[in-house]
Amino acid sequence: MNQNSGDEPGPHHGHHHPGESHWKHNGVRVIKGDQLDSNTAQTPGMFRQAAITHARVGAQKIWAGTVEIAPDAKTGVHHHGALESVIFVIRGKARMRWGDKLEFVAEANPGDFIFVPPYVPHQEINADPMQTLECVLVRSDNEAVVVNITDVDPVEKPEEVYWVDPIHKLPT
Numbered sequence: 001m002n003q004n005s006g007d008e009p010g011p012h013h014g015h016h017h018p019g020e021s022h023w024k025h026n027g028v029r030v031i032k033g034d035q036l037d038s039n040t041a042q043t044p045g046m047f048r049q050a051a052i053t054h055a056r057v058g059a060q061k062i063w064a065g066t067v068e069i070a071p072d073a074k075t076g077v078h079h080h081g082a083l084e085s086v087i088f089v090i091r092g093k094a095r096m097r098w099g100d101k102l103e104f105v106a107e108a109n110p111g112d113f114i115f116v117p118p119y120v121p122h123q124e125i126n127a128d129p130m131q132t133l134e135c136v137l138v139r140s141d142n143e144a145v146v147v148n149i150t151d152v153d154p155v156e157k158p159e160e161v162y163w164v165d166p167i168h169k170l171p172t
Contacts, residue, residue, distance in 0.1 A: 052064035059142065
C-alpha cells in the first residue's frame with residue numbers, strides 16, 4: 001500500500017495542503033464552446049476549431065476539436081499512422097470509405113461515433129448535398145501524422161479538399 005509523503009495530494013489530506021493551488025490552476029479545465037481556437041490551418045470546404053491541445057491545456061496524449069465539412073466535400077485518401085481517431089457526428093451525414101481500394105463504406109448520422117484504427121486508408125465525405133457536416137474529432141496523440149495515399153483511385157473523387165488541422169498538414 002502506497003503512503004503519501006506529505007507533500008503530495010491524497011485522500012487523507014485536509015483542505016489546506018501545498019498542492020491546493022496547483023490543482024486550482026492545473027486541474028480540470030472547461031473549454032467553452034464559444035472559446036474554441038479557430039486560429040488553425042483551414043482549407044476550402046472545411047472549418048476547424050481546436051479545443052483540447054498541448055498548447056491550450058497541456059494535453060500530452062490527445063487532441064480534440066470540431067470540424068465542419070461543406071456539403072458534398074470529399075477528402076483525399078490518407079491514414080494517420082499509429083494514431084487512433086474518434087469522430088462524433090453532431091449534425092449532417094458522414095460517409096466513410098476505407099480499405100486498400102476504399103472498397104468498404106459506412107454512413108454515420110447525428111449521435112453516431114466513428115472509430116478509425118491506425119494505418120487504415122480512408123476518405124471522409126459529407127454525404128448530404130444540402131447540409132454542413134458538423135463533428136467532434138478526437139485523436140490519440142498530438143503528433144502530426146497524416147500519410148496521403150496517391151496510388152489509390154478513390155470511388156468518390158476528392159475535390160482537392162483535405163482534412164487539415166493542427167494535426168494534419170496540407171500535403172506538399
